[in-house]
Amino acid sequence: MTPGARIQAAIGILDEILAGTAAEKALTGWARASRFAGSKDRAAVRDHVYDVLRRRRSLAALGGGENGRALLIGLCRDDGLPLDDLFSGAGYAPAPLTEAERMAGRPPAAEGERLDLPDWLLPEMRASLGEALEAEAGALRHRAPVMLRVNLRKADRETAIAALSADGVCAQPHEIAETALVVTDGARRVAQGAAYRGGLVELQDGASQAAVEALPLCRGMKVLDYCAGGGGKLLAMAGRCDARFHAYDAVPARLRDLPDRAARAGVEARILRAEECRGEAPFDLVFCDVPCSGSGSWRRDPEGKWRLTPDRLSELTRVQDAILSEAAELVAPGGVLVYATCSLLREENDARITAFTDARPRWHQTFSRQWRLEDGGDGFFTAHMTR
């Protein structure tokens, strides 16, 4: 595909997304219907689509409209791409700009436009981030680094870097966590490589790794991952410590990948149903990686930024409180209840811990940390509580 044809494909996909189709579904649908597109074409089109979604408001201002074509015009203007070469009308490239399109478009003006955030969220973001708001919102407008976690059960960082290199993947240590690597070249080769398939590394953001590194894990501990999902945090815990791991999720289908991933990583984890969690309690450590706005990882899931509403945020905080309340019942006296989100919002982080401890004076917080994008990974929060 020519560069212009890739832009035209991104325009069509964005129009579908703006009409309500999820980005992944729209991209997959296009790829299936476009057998002529090679892997480089698919990657380039995907990058265009996600670059636009991260900067949807500012690009709408720059491009003079909120449809696929105007957003791509905005992207070309913002990134200094050769607009007239790409919108040439030749072959499958989009039609040349009309006079009206040439005149349309202006620099983003309002704060929400400049920062690429919904207006309603600005006060909460400012209260959460203070002076760091501009920098964090700015970082959310760019692509996230590809980060890997070295599985210490199978390799140290040097061995993992060498194995990745043999797969054609360049990676280097990242200071955010002692298991963290950042991929500097060949990211698309990771999942097919022997290092990944052999369980030496997992794809995991650095802040999640750092949060696991901060856990007071000990050999032989009885641990429950209460919102285990795909098991990313559980596997990270198991990579650090030989404990007795249990996994639960309110949506059992989300645990589907865990057995295979655990086998690849050389980890044993027992999957529990709700009643079994109560039967197996108490646990020395219960980890609650709760559902959240995902605001710390909006670089990877930029649709989330535009999907979040005040009602949805209130609903999430209710779920977060309920999960903490249920999970607290499963913690042994003197054990640790861990709360974690990939959110930058105070309302989902400190405010939930305060609500929990205010209502339960026997519990107190022993640790808390907010990672920001400036630390090199996604935004992530964790707090430990005990009684």
Ligand SMILES: C[S@@+](CC[C@H](N)C(=O)[O-])C[C@H]1O[C@@H](n2cnc3c(N)ncnc32)[C@H](O)[C@@H]1O
């Ligand atoms: C942020 S995701 C967990 C990601 C996972 N820990 C990982 O590292 O891959 C949150 C998970 O919480 C689960 N969940 C939602 N409500 C829950 C509840 N009331 N009790 C337990 N899990 C719940 C969701 O199904 C979802 O899988």
